[in-house]
Amino acid sequence: MKLVTSEEMRTIEQRAVDGGVSLEDLMQAAGLAVAQEAWLTLGVVAGRRILVLAGSGNNGGDGLVAARHLAEWEADVVVYLLAARGTDDPHLAAVRALGVPVFVATDDAGYVALERAVDDAELVVDALLGIGRSRPSAGALRAILARLQRARERPAPPRIVAVDVPTGVDADSGAAEPLAVRADITVTFGLAKVGLYTLPGSEHAGSIQVVDIGLPRDAERDVAVELLGTGWVRDRLPARPASSNKGSFGRVLVVAGSDAYVGAARLTAEACYRAGTGLVTLACGPRVQAAVAPALPEATYLLLPDDPAAAILDALRHADVLLIGPGLGQDAKTRALVADVLRGAPASLRACVVDADALNALAYDGVSPGEIAVPCVLTPHPGEMSRLMRSSVEAVQRDRLRTARVAAADWRQVVVLKGAHTVVAAPTGGAVISPHANPLLASAGTGDVLAGIVAGLVAQGAGPFDAAASAVYLHGAAAAELRDELGDRGLLASDLLPLIPRVIRIIREGRLTRSAPQLAAGPDALAAFGAPPFAPP
DSSP: OEEEOHHHHHHHHHHHHHTTOOHHHHHHHHHHHHHHHHHHHHSOOTTOEEEEEEOSSHHHHHHHHHHHHHHHTTOEEEEEESSOOOTTOHHHHHHHHTTOOEEEGGGOGGGHHHHHHHHHOSEEEEESOGGGOOSOOOHHHHHHHHHHHHHHTSSSOOEEEEESSOTTBOTTTOOBOTTOOOOSEEEEESSEEGGGGSTTHHHHHOEEEEEOOSOOTTTTTTOOEEEOOHHHHHTTSOOOOTTOOGGGGOEEEEEOOOTTOHHHHHHHHHHHHHHTOSEEEEEEOHHHHHHHTTTOTTOEEEEOOSSHHHHHHHHGGGOSEEEEOTTOOOSHHHHHHHHHHHHHOOTTOSEEEEOTHHHHHHHHTTOOGGGOOSOEEEOOOHHHHHHHTTOOHHHHHHTHHHHHHHHHHHHTSEEEEOSTTOEEEOTTSOEEEOSOOOGGGOSTTHHHHHHHHHHHHHHTTOOHHHHHHHHHHHHHHHHHHHHHHHTTSOOOGGGGTTHHHHHHHHHHTTOOOTTOOOOOOOHHHHHHTTOOOSSOO
């Protein structure tokens, strides 16, 4: 599923208008979709108390169209305007003609009418700003959002349906103001917005319904960002022919682990195997080998001598993928080793997966993008990304999508910015966002498992970007499978390992995981479930 920024959405809408679709048609379809979602949420709308909060722009127009349909379906509708709309506004006139009470914030002294309307509402339609948000909440808008937030705290709060984007949430970055609307459902039009799938925006969006409002079928042709899903991953998983042998599925050389971080080596190497790699060799010291071998007898080992870089580079002549970094440590000798290996890695490699301490070596040892001749997948968490980009963690997190895309372009490599809604960016500008935001994964070692899955998929023939994105989804889906059992805490990184092949099987068989995003195809699809049609029932 493609994801757009607000500017991209405006461009798509303008292209539709230039192609003969009127803005009025788009607004009518959008408003109807919102009204139908309210119908589905309440079950029956006749006699139900619904408050429509409408801004002065197109988002407010969508809300007024929804208010008209709901009133025609005999709901008890109240409209509250953020600011007065023109006297020639046909949507406002249509609502008034049905006898719907209309209040304007600028005429509502002390917000008495607002208080009454919010207190009485069983459902609130938030049509205040949408993607048109360009200013912080103040004045009447702040008063409305504050009262709506208080209503959410009462024992029987109203359900909230947001129109396109919850008010106070940035459609591009997902940033949210303190008073931003927390919707139960967000009805977004044509294409989903990036900010709905980026924290904290995703926490404010509730269930996301993407509805067709009549945009051209090629509307998304130039959109470079996608939301990961089972279909996307299924189409890119490497094939497993019955005639294969272990050599068919690649050889990964893992350079990981140290005396202080033995577990990182085991987690990474086993994740490669669980993802389907044919042969994994762990390059490590004798203490790490002695600790890991009993738990992972399937691995082979390269015991590193005093000159480890030469031994690693020699071994890479027989490998397909290098995975370097987990648990290596950050002393100067280790950083120099990483730099030497990355500078000297043979061009015959399919890719290098650069994780954890190897990323810090890139940041501190001055390895330039032009010195790495092999395609890489860089897998930083926000702290590591801040070091790579000479930035702050706050700046990284403020706009994760943009940060990942800039880093991918600067380093000329695939970048995986880990965290809730992990972002995978290609150096050419394309990117995907994970639907998963699971606190279970906030546990030591889960990143080592992810790196191993990436390397395992590359070893089997997937390209670096497809491997990285598919690994992110598999990793998140495995944690989602455990959430019913564990709740939101207590996961050990090793718990993910046996689930990796199981999740791959689920995806191959076409079964959706528990984390699949909720989508709607638009008014026609809603009608198929018994929702009111275009004409009043």
